[in-house]
Amino acid sequence: MKKENEGLIKQFTKIQEELLPQVKLENNFHKEEISLVAGVDLAYWENDTKHYGTCCIVVVDYHTMKVVEKVHSYGEIMVPYIPGFLAFRELPLIIKAAKKLKTAPTLYMFDGNGYLHYRHMGIATHASFFLKKPTIGVAKSYLKIKEQDFAMPKQEAGAFTDIMIDEEVYGRALRTTKGVKPIFVSCGNEIDLATSTEVVMNFINKESRLPVPVRLADLETHKVRKELKDNL
DNA sequence: GCGACAG
């Protein structure tokens, strides 16, 4: 790790260690109540020496799969990307965008881990304390923790293997689509892993291996960035 | 010096 980040790492680690005891890996709602799910993602660009980012949140109806709302925020990015501390870099714009929502999502899904993290504090878990809603972590690649690799799930859609480290389940490798690379699902907060997996699978279609809300948020960030680039 | 490393 870069030496100039040592101070931040110490400071950030303390903040997350204080939040950890408040994490609850149980549903804070009834499954029948799930109606709107928000997907969150960011995209970046730069002008000269300054770094900018945009956060897009796309709210999708759990049953009809229709988009019911889209909001975004943007601004200068002041925190560097440090593996394990993604939340501190992305949270400011996430909170800014979430404040613009007129609908109230039942839960949020993130592009990144939740409990599957060195300190159980991936962005999905960390963000729940500010959004005050249940959250799910959905990562496209594996973050190796304590030298532990994950077991590859079978090729069938819906197949998964739990990622267990020191007798504890951190998350799971989930094959959302037959024959395609697995994604990594973990609890964010106020939800259990089985429900998290169920929600993710509900949003899988032929278009991508990622759940629809996160996929659409990703597409939206690229679109918004294109528009903002010329106007900043 | 080399490799790791969510996004």
Place this chain on the structure above:
DNA sequence: ATCTTGTCGC
């Protein structure tokens, strides 16, 4: 994350 075209395959 981002820099980037075509191309192989269903």
